[in-house]
Amino acid sequence: MITVKYTFSGIVQGIGFRPTALRLANELGIGGEVKNSGGNVSIVASAKKEALDKFIQCLTAIFEIEKYDECAVGEHDFDKFTIVHSTNDNEIPFITPDIATCEECEIELKDKNNRRFRHPFISCVNCGPRYTIINSLPYDRERITMGKFPLCGECEAEYTEPKNRRCHAQTIACKNCGPTINISIDTAVSILRAGKPLAIKDIGGYHIAGICTSKTADEIRKIKGREKKPFAVMFRDIDEIGEYCLVSENEKSLLKSKARPIVLLKKKKDFAEEVCGESDYIGAFLPCNPIQIMILEKISPLIMTSANISGEAIIINDDEIKKFGIDVLSHDREILAPIDDSVVQINSGKVQLIRRARGYVPLAIKMSITAKKNILSLGGDLKSSFAICHGGYVIPSQYFGDLEDCDCFEAYRQGIKRFCDLHSFKPDIIVKDKHPLYYSSSLADGDNVIEIQHHLAHAYGVVAEHKIEGDALHFVFDGTGYGDDGAIWGGEVFLNQKRVEHLKYTKMTAGDEISKNADLALACYDDSNELVNKAREQSINTVNSSSMGRLFDAVCAALDLKHKNSYEGECAIALESAARKAKKPFYIEPSLDPSEIIAAVKAADAPKEEVALGFHMMLCDMILKIAQKYGVEQITLSGGCFVNRILLEGAVKRLEKHNFKVFTNEQVSCGDNGLCLGQAYLAAEILNKTEE
Template structure:
């Protein structure tokens, strides 16, 4: 009698993998066992059937949300088992990967709305195929006792389902019902009562703001068509213009307000249920002022589905103070931002916000990677036995760890200047440490000496490797696409700010990699950034700087007409005298300047990239003209383009399109130069400026027409969220 031992690594716990193995083994007449271990799922099979066929079928028939990274198959010791069973879990250091949270499946929703079902209208219904995972797991191996469901003792009926191999809830760790599972409660005016869904719906209809506890934290909900509620919500959150996300009951509701294609529809309906940016069909006042898209999502928990049953469209924004982490407990000021609260007593192990993405050329482009996608691992295509912690940058940060030859990147953590977000970083690192039994051997961080994460790295007491910001952007894309830096490529990194090797502010960078060294070969001409960080908040300052550089004086155009004359004089003098005006090659600041020159940008931004997003929003399709740009040595000189733009009598939207085309043309010309000179066939695009769909679409088309293979991030973000993964990959190569 043959015996085979199999160890499966990957995302194989919390996704119905053991029940799948159990079912397959029984079908093929194998005896033995399957169990969760810290190293993965261990399988022992005995019988006359072909073990190779079993392994092949396991790969083909594994649960849809599982991800097998490695299968170790060995001849096992024959034990003479009489049956096949699921054994209790063994303890130890973890080498498995936590599954992301999943939306509520169709089967569970059907049961929840079936009056004859015992879970009728139960807001925590779930099964092996759906429900909370990452945000309830406290440590591995994945068993109920190691989740925040450990305080809920299963009733007889739930226990029978959990133990029945033919049941959809066979070994579903969060399984529960109204008799034994979590409860909801409604809080208003300091009073707390059980239940309250109907009352919560009524309050929203009355124009109130509801704080709702979900999977990874609280949402603030209000009627999307109630102007007064939206204005009140903006005041409470100190959020003047930043877009609010919308949650719609169904696709029919969404199609009334946005333009949807098939790929976008599929993304909205995907198990991850992200927020998707879609073009507006109608304008709903106060939701996303002066932007041409809405961020929309569909209900992804049973509680959302019950609330949306009678409310077709809601604002569903994260419950947090300005730029701080999403709240996960009632004690975290939720009541201060809402009129009433609908909460529950299932603890959230780690907070995790909604993911935000859009589709460009049918590819996912993340603006925020979090719920539904975190913490999916990124397999390293090089051997690395070192444990590395990469702390990322300063803005829109994440952390990444190199663990068991994979990069695991956290959810979006926010800006590290905020103490609350630094505590969030510590919270997530502690969570990773417990999940993966992780203690770093090495630390990686940004090159900037004043970044909060740099100071944290230096205090850790471990060897530190500092990685230049834009190099990390490029390496992030290399890591995701399994590319080696030993192969030639052109890397393009466009963003707002990154500390350069010459102590200047970089951000409009071209790097050539000859297979041995990554070298900065072209960049935007250095321009003073008057006021330093103040120029990021007040984009008119960059308009003034670019106009002064291009024209020698400052014509009062665009948004400058609204700036006090004394301010203009003061900033002009500061530029000329080099007072608090560091040099920058930032593409993000160039977009700010153009948006301000055209009068599109606000005097002071309410959120990052607002000026650039407004500029993109007005650019029409069908424009192929561009402004001329000069390349002098390594410098990309925008002076001629600025002069023509100022004197151009074309309509404002056309001028926006022509500027975007100019940037795409720069990329085309430099790529062609590198192709002719170095036989470059691959281009890597990174940095937050490429979140601009108008620019990205035109760049991709131009490069593909040149027969260039283009790589972009589709699992990570173009923005600074991807920095930590790039640092991790760079460090993994260094520390192998």
């Protein structure tokens, strides 16, 4: 008989680790105790070595354990194995994301003979809210927003029964002891059937829901101030999604995953234009909590969009939602962190996160290097997110939106404080973007600040994800980022950290209007506007730019496809959509000179769809040509332009055909939502070199 103390790190709280350890110990005849300790789990176990080996083998097979330590301790005489009160060890924890309702709970939810039939807050150790309801660690009921709801006798019995699925499930509740909703599900469904918008309090904030008709969609657009951007649509089940969308096996797996993200799927059958606009895709997703499941069972599909004015933070406050003047389905379980639905797609055969939020946050990303100091990276101002870095791990936050909105900035600022408090994290170094006017940078003051160039952060986010070692050639295509020379960069190529190629500078008008007005971008390339020409000649409110995003806008305008971005990327999306309709591309000579490219586009004697495809193929050819010039085997592709499926698939296909190894972002967004990862990696690298 030996006694061993084990300490487990990883996703080990909020997922049934302790009750599973209790059940296994009872089966194997092991005495001892298990407890949450800070963000880890600690076990003291006493048994024969063979039993302990089997015990650890089972635990490591079941759970996502990053590491575990063990040490022999003095022999203990345990009568049995028990779950004991948690302690706090102040280690940096791994916190579980919010998890969609599991299959077993959904079956019980629909079972008339089950005591949790139609209970809006049914959950177990395998599912339910986690990150958004935690006040502090260790993860115990008194430290989450469920602590205000004392357990009834029946729930208490389940909570303490080792063989029960709800043993030590901190979100356990029933109709007799849990949270309550303010209106019935049937009433909510009646409101929706009448064509009225309904605000619904969900896991990470309020949604506005409505039936998929022109009238209802238009009303929701007026509420949100959202002109054309497509709405996400929630469906009852996979079969219903299949009626409207083409769904591959990989996409089906994403839709049914624990994260339940919005998945961009190719349209097969369309809704009214006011629902999904002109997009070739539907942002489809499945219900992720009991309230949604019960509503969608009765009325489906539904528009399901975040409850906020476009550009503002998602609403979590029960009073603030009243400003919209619509019906509300609310409840009395508090939400502590605003978090949107995640958005993903399959691009070039791999998962591509467009918005990393619910279901993925706060999962950690392991790097190939170990930071010698604690790092807080602030990301950027657009699609903002931050990250903390401790040791070999980076933990990115959720998406917060654009920080020029004061509510988004306040949510971001409060998010940093909560994130650091939850993770017992105190930064030694703060990392910011080089842009001198970023709102995020206002939170970085003092001597312990490192500036990281925007596009290098994009590139090294890929390096961090894939643990790339040795030389790599990085292509970073996006709309805007502050360059080392004060210019606005966006069409960049780096050999390791040295900028070696870029789109030729074009003198463009400064300010936000250039990102909204595609005709203005075009005029900067083709000299077609006298007023713009004079401003450029006299350098009045102008800046040198190598932006790839503005080039996409200009080509879209030159082809008379679309002339304004009413939401970010609208012109680029229209250009990609036109390209997808072409049977063959019009050939355009690869070039880094935007004026030459625009001239070729305007002079093309071919249908605009073929020219649009030709532009995409020209960029793919250019990427291959530059890769061959430098002869570096490892290639990374990052920046928001690579959300474009034609561009990414075409580039990857060409590069791999010529035996290049291609890497893209898979755990964070390739857009600005993923900047914080690359910032943290580069800062860790700088600090490690400084201390050598």
